[in-house]
Amino acid sequence: MPFYDAFGADERTALAADPFSGLGEIVGSGGRHDLPADPAWMSRRGGRSRSPGHDRRRYRMSDPVVCLPYAGAGAGFFRTWQEVAPTGVDLLPVQLPGREERTDEPPHRDVRSAVEAMLRGTALRNAAAGRRPVAVFGHSLGAVLAFELARAVEERTEITMSHVFVSGSPAPARGRAARSADLDTGEFLARVEELAGYRHPAFDVAEFRELLLPTLRADVAMHESYKPVSPHPIDAPITCLRGVEDTLVSREDAMAWAEATSGSFTYAELPGGHMYLTEDPEAVMGVIASTLDSSCG
Template sequence: MSSEPVPVLCLPYAGAGAGLFWKWQRLTPAGLRLAPLQLPGREERTDEEPHRDVARALHTLLPEALDAVRGHSRVAVFGHSLGAVLAYELARALEERTELPVAHVFVSGSPAPDRGRVQQEADLTDDEFVARVEELAGYRHPAFDSPEFRELMLPTLRADVAMHEAYRPASDCPIQAPVTSLRGSDDALVTEEDARRWRTATSGSFSYAELPGGHMYLADSAAQVIGLMEATLDKAARRTVLADRPSGSGAACG
């Protein structure tokens, strides 16, 4: 990999915060620099109202993203589940509004933008909502076992789920950046077909990868995910084509 570390803007799944990725820092090689982004309503921003709309979330995220990558010559983006669509729209915003090349977009545990979510869970009762989220994710958050933390966490989780359910792509145009779609091999929420359909979301190259586990596979696979990102970005850095890719002009759409 080149001597300059590549910043990877990281966006977590619904209900989670940037702290998820700070735990990954000790696994990160010298060629990468994880840059987790924090949305309102979680961790140090719990006193702020969480967003329920992707466009508003992007309005918050873009300045933070630009601060995180200042001085770098390229950037990558990673997101899981809800974070995947936020990562995709953030990459589009970077392509359309800045001159910074987006080297790669890693989307995890998510159907392609045009598939969306058909379930409607955001307005269920608390018990029904928690049960449904656990069923779909195949994972029970430890906070749900504490009434105090559950009460604190539920408003943000509901807002995130509502944001995901309401999401529609900002444009029918694909982004220019290459995309890698990752999926847990036993994911009952996102099918392989849905995950592979991300190939239609980019005019650049596309790849698909599966790791062992269900929808929340990344809880046990941080090292593998980071290794995949490192290898992918290292390969891209060796291609002279990367330096020739136009930037700041938005995605072409015929």
């Protein structure tokens, strides 16, 4: 039986367009969560607390936001974000090699090489085309890629990095203790299922598993082997987002991102676990849009 026949018509269409959508992450939780009754909260260093919530207001034209996905995901993950983004917010997803239309290209296995490629990539060039400042967002693996990309932009280009949004990741100096990338296939998939909270049906089909695993392994290796390029903070302000129920990244490790910037720092918690952003992209967009709107004024 052809491997796509293992899925329903809707699933086949989605998987063909973006085989990494919905996979969750080896270092994340892709399952559903019971949301807490208490509202999410945000705290600013030197500022007041506020709730991010949903925000569909029309914003002034903000800085473009370069978006970096979590391990195993591609630019297609951000399609829903583009659909719900408030007017005035311009999202520019980065397509890393090894996924979607770049499936035939070998994936990066270290953060430095990924950043070098992104400096030459179309997303950053498009973002800076109008000589406007640029913001960047990344979740988990994407967070460390966003941070190191911001550093490289500040140190090696004339582009102004206006804001860095990091999500679902301990601060660079905290690192990751777990090592999963080199496990054999069975153990690796068991680790995916353990941390994601479910088993994606694609992994039960040999042909599809062979297609997905190399990039997922490479992404995990890149995240687990990451060391900060420099001990010095970046200049751009940082907003750190975290799911209030995240059991993989503690509040303490997330708030340590304050040490990674010489600018302002904001910490926000939203309902959900490690993969909270898969459940409510509008809440994330509300934080990004209101932050950039404030910085424009």
